[in-house]
Amino acid sequence: MKNFKIISTYFRVTQVNKKETFLLIFFSLLSNVPYLFISLLFSMAIRYLTDKNIPMLLWTIIVYFALKLLSKVSQILNLMMERRFHNDVYLKLQSQIIDKLDQIKIQYFSDHSKGEMLNIANGDIKVMAEFGTWLSQEILLFVSVIVSIVVLGKISIGLMILGCVVNSTVIYILNKYNEKYEVLMREGKEKSDEEMQFFSELIVGLKDVKIFQILSQLRKRYRICNDAYIEVHNRQIQNRIISNIISPSITMCTEILLLTYACYHCLQGTFGIETVLIIQSYFGTLFSSLSEFVSALGELRVKKVSVDRYNSFIQSEQNEEFLQYGKIKAEGYDICAEDMSFSYGEHPIFKEYSLNIAPNTLCALTGPSGCGKSTFFHLLLRFEKAKKGQIRIGGTPIGLYPKEQYSGLLTCVLQQPYFFHMSVYENLALIDRDFEKIRKACKDAGIDEYIMSLPEQYDTILEEGAANFSGGQRQRLAIARALLKEAKILLLDEVTSALDVKTASEIMETVSKLKKNHTILMISHKPGEYKWCDRIIPIEKSRAE
Numbered sequence: 001m002k003n004f005k006i007i008s009t010y011f012r013v014t015q016v017n018k019k020e021t022f023l024l025i026f027f028s029l030l031s032n033v034p035y036l037f038i039s040l041l042f043s044m045a046i047r048y049l050t051d052k053n054i055p056m057l058l059w060t061i062i063v064y065f066a067l068k069l070l071s072k073v074s075q076i077l078n079l080m081m082e083r084r085f086h087n088d089v090y091l092k093l094q095s096q097i098i099d100k101l102d103q104i105k106i107q108y109f110s111d112h113s114k115g116e117m118l119n120i121a122n123g124d125i126k127v128m129a130e131f132g133t134w135l136s137q138e139i140l141l142f143v144s145v146i147v148s149i150v151v152l153g154k155i156s157i158g159l160m161i162l163g164c165v166v167n168s169t170v171i172y173i174l175n176k177y178n179e180k181y182e183v184l185m186r187e188g189k190e191k192s193d194e195e196m197q198f199f200s201e202l203i204v205g206l207k208d209v210k211i212f213q214i215l216s217q218l219r220k221r222y223r224i225c226n227d228a229y230i231e232v233h234n235r236q237i238q239n240r241i242i243s244n245i246i247s248p249s250i251t252m253c254t255e256i257l258l259l260t261y262a263c264y265h266c267l268q269g270t271f272g273i274e275t276v277l278i279i280q281s282y283f284g285t286l287f288s289s290l291s292e293f294v295s296a297l298g299e300l301r302v303k304k305v306s307v308d309r310y311n312s313f314i315q316s317e318q319n320e321e322f323l324q325y326g327k328i329k330a331e332g333y334d335i336c337a338e339d340m341s342f343s344y345g346e347h348p349i350f351k352e353y354s355l356n357i358a359p360n361t362l363c364a365l366t367g368p369s370g371c372g373k374s375t376f377f378h379l380l381l382r383f384e385k386a387k388k389g390q391i392r393i394g395g396t397p398i399g400l401y402p403k404e405q406y407s408g409l410l411t412c413v414l415q416q417p418y419f420f421h422m423s424v425y426e427n428l429a430l431i432d433r434d435f436e437k438i439r440k441a442c443k444d445a446g447i448d449e450y451i452m453s454l455p456e457q458y459d460t461i462l463e464e465g466a467a468n469f470s471g472g473q474r475q476r477l478a479i480a481r482a483l484l485k486e487a488k489i490l491l492l493d494e495v496t497s498a499l500d501v502k503t504a505s506e507i508m509e510t511v512s513k514l515k516k517n518h519t520i521l522m523i524s525h526k527p528g529e530y531k532w533c534d535r536i537i538p539i540e541k542s543r544a545e
């Protein structure tokens, strides 16, 4: 029952195409079921040969080869269906994961490791995409068991009952083991997430690792993760060994009994040789299908772990749903917070906080570390939502703006902006493909001259995070990207924090020129930069006590 529930959960979660699943199962049966009758036909051929019944012998041989041909043709169709099912599910799940990333709360990554996320996107989805092939094979095994039991039943009801009893006993015992196996699989995946997380941290922090020469200390910690994974893996194998001993022991004892029984009857003259052949062949099929079926039930538990992990990611709490389409007429670009309260769990950050920022001004948010400056940006970016009160832009509560429109209304340059491992042009073309516009934005941000001086100019490949650009160049490129968005409100989150005084001052000069077309709100810990601002807004006075 539990196994059926897993299959139905899979179908619910993946919403696979029912017609495709049916065709996959159909072609899988068509390519394999003929083989189930080969032994029967072969034993019939022996009987017709013994009886010298040539026409029937010829017909049997024709049917034998026709079935083989049918099977081969169906195999090709089956492989094509397998490919289609796999690719459809794989692409669908991958795209659902990407869509979910757009909706997910940033907070999710505080509770779940990146390692887990990477393993879900890379490993669990692949396991799920192969589910169709698995299912068709299991149905085939099930059909093999049924066909074998029916054929044996034709020879003797006693044999059929024996087959059923052995089957049920083995399945019952091994299903118990599978439950343990599922727990072990889950543990194994968690350990593998830890390894993946550790490895990705090692790569991201490689500069620090080299500077502080801490690889050997980290290797010890990594070894702990490796050992934990190996220990769970060993237990998984142990579990498999036990189940692999139980199943063949029961079936082999039964097989010995049966062969003795068949040979005895053949010697007595009750069975012909062809009957002994059928008994040997169909009990062989019955038991091999049974043992494959049982290991398939184990695989089903593995798939369940993947389905659960994927499902819990897809079902995880999402950010406030914002409208996808539509347009609201913004009456200006002033920012206004009204009696707004916000807390992280029990930790209050803003309590009935109010604030007005006039359009086309450059304002700085100030206050001690931890007072809530970045949190205010997160609220403006709609990563978080005020628990009470609200923020308005141009008179409209920010929650009412459709997604696309809002991202064209307000944008942000982060302290450590992220760029993808693509060319400068391709990175900026993610916002707008128009090369003239890209150049204008870069000119306004004061980075065009530098890019044009490079041998590959705008085709220069950026390393991940634009690591091959200096801190100042990176920030200018990030400002260019924000300008390309043509948003009227710019948030600047400590954009000069990593820069020397001269570069920081040049960037501030560039920023101050932008205010004639933008409302700019910045966070800066450098009081020297406040001279560029129209207004300084201290956060600490209004924050929650």
Ligand SMILES: Nc1ncnc2c1ncn2[C@@H]1O[C@H](COP(=O)(O)OP(=O)(O)OP(=O)(O)O)[C@@H](O)[C@H]1O
Binding pocket: 107, 110, 344, 347, 349, 367, 368, 369, 370, 371, 372, 373, 374, 375, 376
């Ligand atoms: N995701 C989070 N979950 C729980 N608490 C958080 C989270 N993010 C920030 N905080 C807490 O909220 C408070 C405000 O953090 P915030 O980052 O807004 O401060 P800040 O004024 O920008 O500080 P800094 O100037 O040091 O960057 C801090 O006490 C911080 O520990």
